[in-house]
Amino acid sequence: MLTYTTHRLLIIGLGLIGGSFAKALKSRKVVQHVAAYDRHPQECDLGIRLGVIDEAVQDLASAVQQADVIVLAVPVKAMEVVLKDIQPFLRPTTLLTDVGSTKGHLVQAVRQVFQKIPPGFVPGHPIAGAEKSGVVAADADLFERHKVILTPLPESDPKATLEIARLWQSVGAEVLQMDPYRHDQVLAATSHLPHVLAFSLVDTLAHEEENRDIFRYAAGGFRDFTRIAASDPVMWHDICQANRDAILKQIDQFTSGVARLRSAIAAGDSQAMLGIFSRAKVAREHFSTLLAGSAYSANTQDIDLRIEPDSPLSGRVAVHSDRSISHRAIIIGALSEGVTDIEGFFEGEDSLMTIKAFREMGVVIEGPHQGSVRIYGVGLHGLQPPKGPLYLGKSETSLQLLTGLLVAQSFSTEVFGDEALSQKSLLSTLEPLRKMGAKIDSNEQGGPPFRISPSILKGSEIELTHASAQVKSSLLLAGLYAQGQTCLKTNRFCRDHTERMLKSFGYFLCESEEAGEVRTTIDCAGTLTATKIRVPGDFSTALMLIAAATLVPESSLILTDIGVNPHRTKLLPLLSKMGANIQVTLHKDTGFEPVADIWVTYAQLKGQEFSADDVACVVYELPFLMVLALFADGQTLIHLPASLSAKESALIASTVAVLLEQGAQIELSGSHLLLKPSLLLGGEISEALPPIVAFAMIVASTRAQQALRIKHSAALLTAYPALVEQLRRAGISIHKESD
Ligand SMILES: NC(=O)c1ccc[n+]([C@@H]2O[C@H](COP(=O)([O-])OP(=O)(O)OC[C@H]3O[C@@H](n4cnc5c(N)ncnc54)[C@H](O)[C@@H]3O)[C@@H](O)[C@H]2O)c1
Ligand SMILES: O=C(O)C(=O)C[C@]1(C(=O)O)C=C[C@@H](O)C=C1
Known part of the structure; x- marks a missing residue:
């Protein structure tokens, strides 16, 4: 049975990708010795000077004989020539892999050169790169949080696949497996087509005399769309030859898509145009969320919310829908x-x-x-x-x-x-x-x-x-x-x-x-x-504004078109019992969801006692009631229902914890909550909060002693994209800030 260990690794083709892999392995001390061979020896000399490799190979045959792993990192059409060069010297325990952008073509070449697939052969493709070439552009972190697709064959030894996967993982990559044919189909759509289009667009514009000015005035859109047209022509020539049929299929599909859009534009068909643009927008946004957290995401920055107290709420405001x-x-x-x-x-x-x-x-x-x-x-x-x-x-x-x-x-x-x-x-x-x-x-x-x-x-x-x-x-x-x-x-x-x-x-x-x-x-x-x-306006967001307008002196706010499903509004009578001024004017009831305008003005509340029955249906809104109770005259006693779910208990506990940190006087026992008039500090809340607790803390901040910064609010804003704008429209002084 063969075993694979990687002490000596040989890269053939020391350019951007070969150089980056070498540098990544060497800098992380994953292998003991990294050698490289390139048909341009000066690339290897530069590799030595830049500390990317340990050895510049002159004698390819003996380097192949000594290598534990060989990585082919030449343009895809050059792979076959290299395979022929190394075939006579390859040991059975040597692993053979590559970084090429197409896979089917390489598998065919290996079959031809070796007659049958060697068990140590595991094709690979890092989905990471740049529009630069050569070892000079090598980057030790290029593969961090990027995907690498391995396309092992039925003949590949699973242990060989594991060893190649381990090497990629050790330089920060996420390793996936795919069938080589499927790989070429998928990459034709996601990588090859966009490159072909970018090359073609820039070439078309560059050709036309009167379009010279376009380059002079071209801004973000052109730059974003065409960055990849600066990629290496030989590499893309080879990819287009090696994956010809799949790329042609994608170009044809794209051409008919553009033709559909062209007809819509020509006919002034707004419905069709908006359909295409909005479907694409949603799909692109979905793609961004899929990438969130990966190295491709531009939006990994966290956001804090800062709220200044004592800003009265006023006007007529529509909140986002339910x-x-x-x-x-x-x-x-x-x-x-x-x-x-x-x-x-x-x-x-x-x-x-x-x-x-x-x-x-x-x-x-x-x-x-x-x-x-x-x-x-x-x-x-x-x-x-x-x-x-x-x-x-x-x-x-x-x-x-x-x-x-x-x-x-x-x-x-x-x-x-x-x-x-x-x-x-x-x-x-x-x-x-x-x-x-x-x-x-x-x-x-x-x-x-x-x-x-x-x-x-x-x-x-x-x-x-x-x-x-x-x-x-x-x-x-x-x-x-x-x-x-x-x-x-x-x-x-x-x-x-x-x-x-x-x-x-x-x-x-x-x-x-x-x-x-x-x-x-x-x-x-x-x-x-x-x-x-x-879809009517969202009652939970309305409730946040109702609570804030009740708390801040001089507030008088009308919330329009709010969904007032009777099972959502059960907190309102409890607030009224504490002295809140809330008037609900129902629109004509269509039998679907009742809709109302809600007028709320500032009120000095009075502490109350609420039974478990009173609060049984408003457990998820209790954070608002708790905050309001802290600003009421006298204490508020809330008896808790005996049968709280784990989620409900966790919500109450996390609200109590964050309010205690803010200086609130609260006692939570198994059966009740006692809340006494308190001064809330403001300052900073540093742990990420569940949305409803964050909403309650926004309410609390409107009467805090100083500004409150709620950290790690990016997820909240992704879930409620228009939140800040709506709160500001109602008069709350709230700002997004990033560190
Ligand atoms: N650039 C990218 O974004 C990217 C990303 C993933 C995969 N790839 C794939 O990686 C491979 C290398 O691409 P790159 O961007 O590093 O290119 P590159 O041009 O930076 O490097 C290729 C190197 O291979 C050498 N070479 C060419 N033919 C050779 C031969 N017969 N023998 C020995 N050396 C030879 C060249 O001299 C060059 O130094 C390609 O197969 C490409 O499809 C590229
Ligand atoms: O980031 C870039 O510049 C790339 O084009 C990288 C890219 C891609 O299309 O995603 C290009 C070709 C490779 O085969 C893999 C990655």
């Missing part, structure tokens, strides 16, 4: 028959993930464009299997709701999210779904990735101990497909956006309450009919 309703409008619109138009869609990262997932399942969705989305519904049974796993970023709502839907489809799916989402446990959703017959594999704690297989669901009676809107919604979506009736029993009401949305699309479900038990029953007999949805 997230929960936006998710549901997409899901149910996609499952309906006909075209659904949504106005006021919330364009946050989470709801965009839901759109993306349905696009990947074959649903045509136009927009969002300034809150407008058009969905061409495919009906309850029209979703298509996605081409790969569905990535949902950090969106727990997308994950919860989609899981209920996907378990009922006739195809298998895999769903995953970012690191934070993978830490979540969805057992309270998975268990009842499994009881209905769903087949879902999850990680140990009940989090993604989920592998979902088709199954026949059976409706049943399900008792939900902690009524959560997301769990309920997930089960209702499964209930659209389950045989018989699915009856969900809870001991308290929770948000019913899904129920209202289903009814707006003409689906019948039955809701009743008896002896403190709420029952929601659904069956699979209905259909969903497309409709128009206007």
Whole structure:
């Protein structure tokens, strides 16, 4: 059995990539000896002077005989010549790999030169580079947080693959594996086509006499689009020859895309143009979120929020639209028959993930464009299997709701999210779904990735101990497909956006309450009919402004078009009991979600006692009540419900912790919260906060002793992109700052 150790590594072709790999390995002391050979000996001499390599090879044959690993780093068409040169001297235990941008061509060359694939041959391709060439541009950190694709063959020894993977990982790369043919198809689209286009655009503009001025005046757009046209011509000539067919296919597809856009422009077809641009914009933004944290991300900078106290709130302000309703409008619109138009869609990262997932399942969705989305519904049974796993970023709502839907489809799916989402446990959703017959594999704690297989669901009676809107919604979506009736029993009401949305699309479900038990029953007999949805303003953001306007003297603020679903507004009567001045003027009720204007003015609050029943339905809004209580006359006693979920308890505990740090006088016992009038310090909160706690601290900061800086707020702003602007419009003095 062969074993592979890497003491001596030989690079053939000491240019940008060969030089960078050598420098990276040497500077991290991964291998003992790095030698290089180049057909231009001066490159190796320079490599020695720059400390990139240990030895400049003159005698290629003997260097090959001594090497443990050989890395081919020449242009792809030169690989075959080099293979012929080294073949007679290669030992069976020597590993052979490369860094070339195409793979199929190399595999063919190896077959030809060696007759059969040597077990130590493992092709590779770092997806990292620059528009520079030569060892002079070598960069020891070029591969940090970049991907390297290995394309081992059936004949490759798995231990050889492991050793090559280890070398790349030791220089900071993330190693993936792919079939060589697939590699060439994928790279033709993602790397080769953009380079060809950039070369062609610059060449076209450069040719035309009257276009000379363009270069003189060209700014950001031209620069961003064409940086890669400065790449090495020989390298790209070789790639275009080696991957000819796949590149031609991509050029043809692109050409017909440009032709479609051309016709839209020629015909003045705004719908078509906006469709193309907005789909591309969403896709590009999604790409940026995928890259977040990788070396390609330009947006790794963290952001702090700084809020100055005592700035009164005033005017008429519209807040951003509701997230929960936006998710549901997409899901149910996609499952309906006909075209659904949504106005006021919330364009946050989470709801965009839901759109993306349905696009990947074959649903045509136009927009969002300034809150407008058009969905061409495919009906309850029209979703298509996605081409790969569905990535949902950090969106727990997308994950919860989609899981209920996907378990009922006739195809298998895999769903995953970012690191934070993978830490979540969805057992309270998975268990009842499994009881209905769903087949879902999850990680140990009940989090993604989920592998979902088709199954026949059976409706049943399900008792939900902690009524959560997301769990309920997930089960209702499964209930659209389950045989018989699915009856969900809870001991308290929770948000019913899904129920209202289903009814707006003409689906019948039955809701009743008896002896403190709420029952929601659904069956699979209905259909969903497309409709128009206007998503109302987000009540949680409104609540933050209501609380702040109540606290800051001289405030008088009108919030317009706010969704006042009765299961969301249960905190308002408690605030009124403390003396808050809040007037809710309902618009005409359309039967979907009630909408209102809310007028709030400053009030000096009075401490109160609230029973566990009073607060049972507002646990997620308690952080606001807690902050307000600290500024009231007299103390406030809140009795906590006995059956808090782990998530609810964690929310209360983290709010208490951050308020205590701010100097608040609070006592938290198992059964109650006691809050006394306090002076909050301001200053700095340095740990990242859950959104609702961050919102409550923004409220607290409006009356703090000095400005408050909430650090690590980048994730909050990604989830609520318009937050700062809206708060400022209402009069809060808030600024984004980066270190
Ligand atoms: N530049 C990038 O962004 C990038 C990224 C990933 C992969 N790659 C791939 O890496 C390989 C090298 O690209 P690079 O950017 O380092 O190019 P480069 O031009 O900087 O270096 C290539 C080196 O190979 C040498 N060479 C050419 N033919 C030779 C031969 N027959 N024998 C010995 N030496 C020879 C050249 O003299 C040169 O020094 C290519 O296959 C390319 O497709 C490039
Ligand atoms: O960053 C650049 O300059 C690159 O073009 C790098 C790039 C790419 O297209 O991503 C170019 C070709 C390689 O095969 C791999 C990486």
